[in-house]
Amino acid sequence: MQRIVLFLPFSVALLLMVMFGVRLTAPETPPQQQSRMIGKSLPTQSIEQLNEAEPLSASDLKGRYVLLNVFASWCAVCTLEHPNLMALNHPELSLVGVNWKDKKVNANGWLTRHGNPYDTVIWDYDGRWVVELGVTGAPESFLVSPDGTIIYHYAGALTPQLIEHEILSRLP
Amino acid sequence: MRLPSIFFMLLAFLFSLSSVALTFEPTLDDPAQEAHANALFREIRCMVCTAESIHESKTELAQDMRTLVRTKITEGLSDQAIKDYLVERYGYEILMSPPFVPLTYMLWLGPVLLLLLGITLILLFSRNRRT
Numbered sequence: 201m202q203r204i205v206l207f208l209p210f211s212v213a214l215l216l217m218v219m220f221g222v223r224l225t226a227p228e229t230p231p232q233q234q235s236r237m238i239g240k241s242l243p244t245q246s247i248e249q250l251n252e253a254e255p256l257s258a259s260d261l262k263g264r265y266v267l268l269n270v271f272a273s274w275c276a277v278c279t280l281e282h283p284n285l286m287a288l289n290h291p292e293l294s295l296v297g298v299n300w301k302d303k304k305v306n307a308n309g310w311l312t313r314h315g316n317p318y319d320t321v322i323w324d325y326d327g328r329w330v331v332e333l334g335v336t337g338a339p340e341s342f343l344v345s346p347d348g349t350i351i352y353h354y355a356g357a358l359t360p361q362l363i364e365h366e367i368l369s370r371l372p
Numbered sequence: 373m374r375l376p377s378i379f380f381m382l383l384a385f386l387f388s389l390s391s392v393a394l395t396f397e398p399t400l401d402d403p404a405q406e407a408h409a410n411a412l413f414r415e416i417r418c419m420v421c422t423a424e425s426i427h428e429s430k431t432e433l434a435q436d437m438r439t440l441v442r443t444k445i446t447e448g449l450s451d452q453a454i455k456d457y458l459v460e461r462y463g464y465e466i467l468m469s470p471p472f473v474p475l476t477y478m479l480w481l482g483p484v485l486l487l488l489l490g491i492t493l494i495l496l497f498s499r500n501r502r503t
Contacts, residue, residue, distance in 0.1 A: 205496055236463055301432045327436025334461035336419040336433060 235353035236334060242268075242348055243332040250299055250307055250321035258348055261296065265371055268342040269318070269358075270298045270330060273310035275338040281357035285317045288363060292371050297321035300330050300338055343367055397435055400442050409442050412451055416441070416458060417468050425468050 242258035249256050269285060271278040285295065297318035299307045304323060311321070324330050333342065336355055343352035343366075352366055400406040410427060416437065418429035426434040426441075437458075444454045458466045470476045 205493060205500075208493065236461060301436070326439050327433070328440070330433075331436050331440045332461070336462075 235355075237342065237350050237353045240350050242344060242350070243329050245328060245332075247329055248323045248325075250297075250304060250323040252320065256320065256322055261294070261344065262348050263346050264294050265292050265346060266294045266296050266344040267367065268296050268298055268333075268344060270300050270333075270335055270338045270340040272300045272302045272338050273306040274302065275300075277357050278339045279314060281339045281359075282314045282317075284358055284360055284363060286315045287360075288317065288367075290368065290371055293367075294319045298324050298329060300324050300335075301327060343370060397438065400446065405445055406442075409438070409445050412441055412445070412454065413438055415451075415455070415468050417466050419462055419466065422465070 242261065244258060246255040246257035267288075271282075288295065295318045297320070299321050302310075302323075302325070307321070307323070311318075322329065327335075334353075339357050340355045341353070341358055342350050345351050351370060354362060354366065358367070400409060413427035414425045416426045418424045418426050418431060418434040418437075420431040420433050421429050424434075426437045441454055444457065449457075455467060464470060464473075464475070470479055472480055
């Protein structure tokens with residue numbers, strides 16, 4: 201009996217090492233599979249636009265593939281991602297910016313300096329759409345199908361590889 | 373008052389102003405509702421500074437979440453409904469206290485089980501000594 205008791209801590213430690221080893225060396229889940237937003241719809245509330253008088257609602261974005269891109273003038277990484285968005289040109293894809301927590305003058309200034317690839321820009325000053333979309337930072341992007349369902353979600357800067365493999369591959 | 377004292381007091385005052393670095397955040401008019409909101413803030417994690425709740429965090433996301441929680445409180449949603457709304461979008465990690473669900477049974481019960489195991493071992497050892 202004493203022998204079993206002596207071996208117990210070692211067996212438990214060994215079991216834990218095996219468990220940790222298996223989990224730590226397992227292939228990482230791709231980001232879009234980790235997102236809880238896949239399959240969800242866009243927020244239902246209408247929201248102000250940066251440079252248009254009328255508010256925008258999710259129904260305005262239906263009928264075509266939309267890449268929603270959360271950006272801000274205070275977001276340093278967004279300047280790194282931006283050239284990739286400027287280069288993105290697909291006839292089936294509409295680019296919609298979600299400007300987060302920016303004064304309009306700062307947002308427009310930033311777009312003038314770095315270029316404006318967006319068909320339209322949402323002005324989400326108090327994060328109404330941002331929190332509804334489960335966003336944790338900028339830049340963050342969502343690919344939305346023509347029926348308004350989120351089919352891809354990436355937190356971070358979109359690289360040319362990501363655009364190629366995750367976004368363009370999902371377009372017709 | 374001597375000049376250095378005035379200087380340091382001014383410096384301290386200026387430093388304290390940095391606490392208003394975030395944009396102005398409107399609070400609820402009803403103090404009871406605002407107190408309720410603050411209590412709920414402490415139960416929700418900031419997803420940017422994950423060791424802090426949205427009560428302490430000074431990030432933009434925390435501020436927006438506080439605004440959202442306040443709005444939902446005025447809309448009459450219960451605390452549980454508000455938490456469910458956030459968990460749906462951010463996962464269980466958004467709660468400061470993990471829920472007691474199948475995924476977290478080992479997290480909650482693990483320490484208890486280990487304690488029981490330890491007590492069992494101690495009892496077994498002491499019983500062996502006596503024989």
